[in-house]
Amino acid sequence: MKLYIIPTPIGNLEDITIRALRILKEVDFILCEDTRTTKNLLKHYDIEKKCIPYHINNEHQQLQHIIQLIKGAGSVALTSDAGTPGISDPGFLLIRECIGKGISVECLPGATAFVPALINSGLPCSSFYFYGFLPHKKGKESTLRHFAEMEETVIFYESPHRLLKTLEMMKSIMGEERQIAISRELSKIYEENFRGTITEAVAHFGQKEIKGEIVVVVGK
Numbered sequence: 001m002k003l004y005i006i007p008t009p010i011g012n013l014e015d016i017t018i019r020a021l022r023i024l025k026e027v028d029f030i031l032c033e034d035t036r037t038t039k040n041l042l043k044h045y046d047i048e049k050k051c052i053p054y055h056i057n058n059e060h061q062q063l064q065h066i067i068q069l070i071k072g073a074g075s076v077a078l079t080s081d082a083g084t085p086g087i088s089d090p091g092f093l094l095i096r097e098c099i100g101k102g103i104s105v106e107c108l109p110g111a112t113a114f115v116p117a118l119i120n121s122g123l124p125c126s127s128f129y130f131y132g133f134l135p136h137k138k139g140k141e142s143t144l145r146h147f148a149e150m151e152e153t154v155i156f157y158e159s160p161h162r163l164l165k166t167l168e169m170m171k172s173i174m175g176e177e178r179q180i181a182i183s184r185e186l187s188k189i190y191e192e193n194f195r196g197t198i199t200e201a202v203a204h205f206g207q208k209e210i211k212g213e214i215v216v217v218v219g220k
Contacts, residue, residue: 001070001071001072001073001074001075001076001103001104002074002075002076002103002104002105002106003070003075003076003077003078003094003095003098003103003104003105003106004023004027004075004076004077004078004106004107004108005077005078005084005085005086005091005095005105005106005107005108006020006023006024006030006077006078006079006085006108006110007020007083007084007085007108007109007110007111007112008020008038008041008079008080008081008082008083008110008111009041009082009111009187010082010083010111010112010113010186010187010213011082011185011186011187011188011191011213012187012188013041013044015110015111015187016041016045016110016111017108017109017110019108020108020110021045021047023075023077023108024042024045024047024049024077025047025049026075027049027073027074027075027076027077028050028073028074028075028076029049029050029051029052029069029073029076029077030042030049030050030051030052030076030077030078030079031051031052031053031054031066031076031077031078031079031094032051032052032053032054032055032079033053033054033055033056033079033080033081033085033089033090034053034055034081035051035052035053037081037082038051038079038081039051041079052066052069054066054078054090054094055090056090059090059093059094060093063093063094063097066094067094067097067098067101067103070098070103071101071103078091078094078095082111082113082213083111083112083113084107084110084111084112086107087112087114087132088132088133088157111187113157113183113186113213113215114130114155114157114215116183116186116187117155117181117183117186117193117215117217118153118155118217120181120183120193121153121181121183121193121195121217121219122181122195123153123179123181123217123218123219124153124219124220125153127151127152127153128152128153128154128155129147129150129152129153129154129155130155130156131143131147131154131155131156132156132157133156133157133158133159134156134157134158134162134166136162140166140169141169141173144166144169144170144173144174145173147174147218148173148174150220151220152220153217153218153219153220154217154218155215155216155217155218156215156216156218157213157214157215157216158214158215158216159214160210160211160212160214161210163182163205163210163214163216164202164205164206164210166216167198167201167202167205168202170198170218171198171199171202174198174218175198176197176198176199177197177198177199178197178198178218178219179195179196179197179218179219180194180195180196180197180198180201180216180217180218180219181193181194181195181216181217181219182194182201182205182214182215182216182217183214183215183217184210184211184212184213184214184215185211185212185213186213186215188212190211190212
């Protein structure tokens with residue numbers, strides 16, 4: 001019995017490894033953040049496989065049931081909608097429980113949005129701090145103040161409808177000239193990579209409707 005952690009494309013469906021496709025064909029079933037999203041990927045590669053929902057809304061309640069299913073199988077795959085499970089996506093609880101129960105766990109290398117965003121940014125990447133999604137309200141300001149004092153390049157995810165408010169808060173906390181890079185819709189048709197100061201970012205994104213998945217990279 002084995003659990004495979006399978007990174008899936010963050011946009012372009014070609015960004016999946018040959019080994020990942022082979023394992024998706026071989027496993028007994030696939031645990032999916034959203035079965036519809038995973039089935040679209042499987043259909044693209046002519047793979048037919050049973051898909052079982054495993055997401056943030058049911059991971060606590062279904063954990064022990066899923067463990068029993070894995071114990072009764074030869075091998076199982078875990079996927080998120082995009083990127084690597086466990087990175088700002090469900091996965092940690094299941095992985096920890098599998099390890100505790102003596103179930104073999106193997107994570108394949110593959111897509112994660114913050115890595116190309118960091119490299120694309122042109123900001124120092126020898127030492128960095130990845131946060132995930134910022135708090136929606138409580139703790140957001142204190143988190144940004146913590147970022148402002150860090151010596152490392154900082155990376156976090158943000159939603160389109162909160163981006164401008166976050167940038168305005170960053171400007172008041174970190175200063176107008178702080179260097180920043182914002183990647184939007186990575187690997188997709190309308191991919192955008194902005195580089196400049198926080199003030200320039202506010203002006204740039206304030207002139208347009210903001211859509212898509214967003215990664216923010218903040219310089220020292």
